[in-house]
Every structure is written in C-alpha cells, then in structure tokens.
Amino acid sequence: MTLSPSTRTTLGRKRDRAATDRAELHAVLDEGLVCHLGFVRDGAPVVLPTAYGRDGDTLYLHGSTGARYLTGDELPCCVTVTHLDGIVHARAVMHFSMNYRSAVVHGVARRVTDPDERWHALRTVVEHLTPGAWDHARRPDPRELAATAVFSLDLAEASVKRRCGPPSDDDADVAADLAWAGVVPVRTVSGTPERAPDLPEHHALPPHLG
C-alpha cells in the first residue's frame, strides 16, 4: 500500500528523499516518542509536543479535557515525527545537512467517544511509550477517564522524508580537497532507570523495563 499522493503530501523538492512505502511511515511513527502537533488557533499556527500511539492506520492522541486545543470534536491538524540520525559535514557549508527521517500526517483529528475505543486508544498511547506498562500499572478509573480527551487521526494523508548517507558535495569541492567531510551520527538512548524516591526497596525493576 503506498502513501497517498495528495498535493500537500507530494514533496515540492528533494523528491528523492520521499518514501512511498506505508511500512516506512509506520516505522518512523513507531520509533518516535514525541510528535509535534500543529493546529490553527485564531488564524495562527501553534505547534506543541505531545505523546501519541498508533494502531494500524490510526494515530491516537490524548490530553487533558482542560487543554484548550482539545475542546472541540474535530481538530484539523498536522502531526510530525522526526528522528535526527546525524549531522552531515560537507566541504562547503552550503551542503551541510542533517540525516533524518520524518513523517508528516495531515488530517482532521476526531474526538473518540466510544468507551471501548477510548480504552483501546489510551492503552495504545501508554504501550507506545513503554510496552508492558499498561499491564504493570493501575489502569484509569472513571474519574480519570472523564478528565481525559482522546482523539484519533487517520493516517490516510501522510508523507515520509529522509536523508541518509555521506555529504553531497560539488565535484569541484571534492577535487579541491577543501575540508573534512563525513557524518557525525546522532542517536537517542535510554539511561539507567531512576527509582522514585518513595518507591519501597523491595521493588525490583520490572521485566518490561529490563
């Protein structure tokens, strides 16, 4: 299944950086932890970082019912997830770049009201953050559920863009042997888990965090 070819998901330039495989969209989304959610408020763009989860071709977002942007039933939005993979050092500053993978999803997020789907969505978001967490921690009670807004966004209109590999210098600059050239890889890593100060000593690290 290929990604949808709407006007706004057809890259205007650097088309060689576009991916057309839906599996790649899923991979970029699944590897991320934070998305940047863009919407329009009073005619101006707003971009906020937030958590998310994916099930098939549905992206789930959640937040407090007190969040201003989650008060309607529909939220026209753009959700972008970016992985920085490296800094590209070229012979010419013009060709400095970043290696990255990014997914951009356009659509209208819709409030989820069905109790079963809300439950499923919250599980999806939590399990996206840390697989195994949903079965380990206490699940939401009715009061908590009432305080949580859940939205779903169809992944129908999306694009993936990436850059990888060494710098793309002009031949003349390579021949002139002007400068060092290469890539400094960048990656996101997890550190050693830090126990909450009030966690009783008998608690070992649970298997899903091992």
Added chain:
Amino acid sequence: MTLSPSTRTTLGRKRDRAATDRAELHAVLDEGLVCHLGFVRDGAPVVLPTAYGRDGDTLYLHGSTGARYLTGDELPCCVTVTHLDGIVHARAVMHFSMNYRSAVVHGVARRVTDPDERWHALRTVVEHLTPGAWDHARRPDPRELAATAVFSLDLAEASVKRRCGPPSDDDADVAADLAWAGVVPVRTVSGTPERAPDLPEHHALPPHLG
C-alpha cells in the same frame, strides 16, 4: 528579562511547568538541533522539521528558495524545540508522563534581504549545528547565496515549558504500593564520526569535531 505574557504564551494549564526566565528560553533553543516549524497553508496547519540558529533574541531559519513555504516576505509561524529527558513511570497509567523541556515561539518570520545580515544568519545557522564548521568549510558563493532564502523570527513572544523529577502519583496509589515507579532517562548522544567514502586518507578529524 522575563518572557512575554501574551495570551497565547500564558499556559492554560500545568502553569507550574512554565518558565519565565529568558535565559531558559535561550538554553532550550541553543541545545536543540532541529526545530518544528508550523505555518498555515490553504487554511491548514503544516509542521516541518528544519535547522535554525539563534543570535540574541533573533532566531534564523533558512532554506531553498525553491521551498514553497519560503516564497513570501513574511511567514506567520510557530517554532517549537523540544528536548525529551525521560519517560516517567507512575503507579497509575494516568500519571505516566515525559520529562522534557520545550520552547514555543510565536511570530511572523521575515525575509532577510540585507546581504550582511544574510551572511550573518547563515553563519549563525551553521555554527549552531556545529561550532567551528563555518571557519573549516568553504563558505557560500554568490550562486549558492542566490539559492538560499533566509528568514528571521523575533523571540519576543515565546514560552518555555518543562517537566522534571519523579512521577506525581496519587497518595493512595503510593500507599497501595501498586507498581514500580521512577524515570527512565532519555538523552541524545553523538556517535563516532564517519568519514565520507571519498575523503582522502590524510584528513584527520578537525579539532572542532574532536
């Protein structure tokens, strides 16, 4: 100097997570490598990852003159930079969270046309990516400059939000000793530089990459 208290930079909720120190805004921006630039196109929000640089209270953005969103002289936008610092594991999934710092800048980016400021802006963006790179690599020639759009965004209207520390569980869940609780730190690290395949052997890693 405090951050500006406009309506859209006054947090609607979780006000304890707001920072009011301009130095903190600068620190969050300076530590980031990728920003998420939001703007409105045909009435719909678009969020794209891009590079940037900061000088004082001016943020510089650049891109190809062929990029559709950089064709005007003004771009109403929102620029967000987010650092993920950890995954917060609580006793209740409701209190799962992320430790993070994020800066959100609202404003109108304006095309920079003055040649000296354009030069300064490009230097600022490149040096933000890797300090020392501007003096090491070949600087832009007139053809490259002509192909590059430069925009500046005043940092006058901005907010910083952060969460740090252990989970914030309900007292009853702590007392019930339900689950493991703590924080799994997340950080971004650089790997060993990878030389371009066509880089002559005599090139040692330059000092600014050491």
